[in-house]
Amino acid sequence: MLKWIDVIRFATTGNPDPDKKIIKTNEEWQKLLMPEAFRVTRLKGTERAHSSEMCSIFEPGKYACVCCGTLLFDANEKFESGTGWPSFTQPVTENAIAYHKDVSYGMVRIEALCNTCDAHLGHVFQDGPQPSGLRYCMNAVALKKVESNESKATFGGGCFWCTEAVFTLLKGVTKVQSGYSGGKIANPTYREVCSGMTGHAEVIEVSYNADEISYADLLRIHLSTHNPTTPNRQGADVGTQYRSVIFYRNETEKKTAEEVIAEMQSVYQEPIVTEIAPLEYFYKAEDYHQGYYNNNQQQGYCQAVINPKLKKFRQLFKSKLKDNQEQDLSTNG
Incomplete structure (x- = not known):
């Protein structure tokens, strides 16, 4: 999660590298854009406040740069x-936005630009909601809404190396990230979480296409x-x-979690103690935790703990696996 100190660091010492760079002349951009979009994005203009209905739209989806189509923000x-x-409180990725110091109009501000095509988007301020405290104040005309069926689910069930390895294999799952949630401090480190003092659980954030796999099925797999x-x-x-926990984003998810737990109780002799709690924030874990199993398959923990779990998982949920994951674990060593 980016915070104000990160924004200042980028604006002062240099921005993260974009995934790609698109460079066109103003004449080329002018042929592609509507006049107001060109004025704002290429000539660093500002649209009139309250001039767009985008301010009051909060439906699921994503927002992309109107110039180059790069994804910039998530409606969440x-x-x-x-x-x-x-x-917005955060960009979709750390390298989606570039930050420049802006001293125009007798003020010192941080300008936000598309890191792909250098389109002027707006400014970033430090008066947003916690835990990031950021407010990406964007010109609506610089953005275009992109419809998306992608949803997110967050839950924990022990070491996130294991849970990430399992859910990465599922059909309909587009991304899995390991992280921390449910604690008392912002941006916790792995060492802090492992102390047990912060209250965070090791969790995964699963991005999935609800047309291919349901939230209820994700929870059934989680509890299994x-x-x-x-x-x-x-x-x-x-x-x-390492507690068993489901973090819900809305009342529908909460109700589904309660129903699935009641359904799954018949599978277990002992009472299910999985916590159901509202998601306040998901903090992405350090980079070396991401894709841990795939990057460390010969490591002892992966061989002794994760491999047997994956083998059992493949047998139980073969119909839910991505097409290229249906082979038995033993064929992968």
Whole structure:
């Protein structure tokens, strides 16, 4: 999660590298864009406050740069700032936005640009909601809404190396990230979470296409691939950071979680103790935790703990696997 100190660092010492760079002349952009979009994005203009209905649109989806189509923001990070311009708390990726110091009009501000094509989007301020405290104040005309069927689910069931390895194999799952949620401090480190003092659980954030796999099925798989009857423990991993938990984003998800737990109780002799709690924020774990199993398959923990879990998972949920994952684990060593 980016915070104000990160924005200042980028604006001062250099921005992250974009995935790609698109360069055109103003004449070329002018042929592609509507006049107001050209004025704002290429000539660094500002649209009139409250001039776009985008300020009051909060449906699921994503927002892309009107010039080059690069994805910039997710509707889940959009909030009502009362300023008259669409406002977001975070970009979709750390390198989606470039930051420049802007000293125009007798003020010192941080300008936000598309990191792909250098389109002027707006400015970033440090008066947004916690935990990031950021407000990306964007010109609506610089953005275009992109419809998306992608949804997100967040839950934990022990070491996130295991849970990430499992859910990466599922049909309909587009991305899995390991991280932390449910604790008392912002941007916790792995060492802090492992101390058990922050209250965070090791969790995964699953991005999935709801047309291909349902939230309920994700929860059934979650409750079937760890032991939801042992409080604050999964095998040899002991502590609140290893608790079984489902973090819901809305009341519909909460109700579904309650129904699936009641349904799955018949599978277990002991009571299911999985916590159901509202998601406040998902903090992405350090880079070396991401894709841990795929990057470290010969490591002892992967061989002894994750491999057997994956083999059992493949047998139980063969019909849910991506087409290229249906082979038995043993064929992969």
